[in-house]
Amino acid sequence: MAIDLPSFKEDFFLLLESGFIAVNQADEDAAMKLFKAAEMLDPSNNMPVIGRGYLHLHKLELKEACRLFEDVLKKDPENQMVKTFLGLCMSFTPAALDKGEKLLNEMCHSDDNQIQGLSKTALDFVDRFIKKEPTPAEIKKNNKKKK
Numbered sequence: 765m766a767i768d769l770p771s772f773k774e775d776f777f778l779l780l781e782s783g784f785i786a787v788n789q790a791d792e793d794a795a796m797k798l799f800k801a802a803e804m805l806d807p808s809n810n811m812p813v814i815g816r817g818y819l820h821l822h823k824l825e826l827k828e829a830c831r832l833f834e835d836v837l838k839k840d841p842e843n844q845m846v847k848t849f850l851g852l853c854m855s856f857t858p859a860a861l862d863k864g865e866k867l868l869n870e871m872c873h874s875d876d877n878q879i880q881g882l883s884k885t886a887l888d889f890v891d892r893f894i895k896k897e898p899t900p901a902e903i904k905k906n907n908k909k910k911k
Contacts, residue, residue: 776805783815787822795819810836814846826853830860844879847871851883855890865890 783798796819803812817832833850836843848871854864868890871883 773805776802776809779805780811780815783812784818787815787819790822792819792823810840810843810846814849817846817849821849821853824856826857829853830857844871844874844876848879848882848886852886855886855894861890861894 779798779802783795783802786792786795786798796816799812799815799819802815803809806812813832813836817829817836820826820829820832830850830853833846833853836846837850840846847867851864851867851871854860855868857864865887868883868887871879872887874880874883
C-alpha cells in the first residue's frame with residue numbers, strides 16, 4: 765500500500781519545527797527522522813537540510829555541518845541564516861577561521877536583527893575564547909611540555 769504523500773503536505777512545517785525541537789533536546793534520532801520526513805514532503809525546500817546542518821553544528825561535527833550549509837548556499841546564495849551558521853562553523857575550525865569571521869562580519873550588517881545579533885554574539889565568542897591570548901599559566905604549561 766502506497767502512502768499518499770500529498771495528503772500530508774500541510775504537516776511539513778510541523779515536522780520541521782519538531783525536528784529543530786528534537787535537536788535542542790539532543791534527540792538526534794528523532795531529529796533526523798523528522799527532517800527526513802519533512803524532506804519527503806517537500807524535496808525542494810532547503811529547511812530540512814538546514815536542520816540537519818544545525819544538528820551537526822550542535823554535535824560539533826563541523827565538517828559535515830559546513831558541507832550541508834554550503835550545499836544550501838549553492839541553491840540559495842543569499843540565505844543569511846545559513847551564511848551565519850556556516851560562518852559560525854568555520855570560526856570553530858582553525859583552517860577556516862578567517863573565512864568564518866568574514867562571513868559573520870558580513871552578516872552583522874544584515875537587515876534582520878536576529879541575524880545581526882547571532883553574528884555579533886558569535887564574533888564576540890570567537891574573540892574571547894577562540895582567538896584569545898594564552899594565560900601565563902597556559903604558557904608555562906606549554907613550555908614544560910616542550911622540555
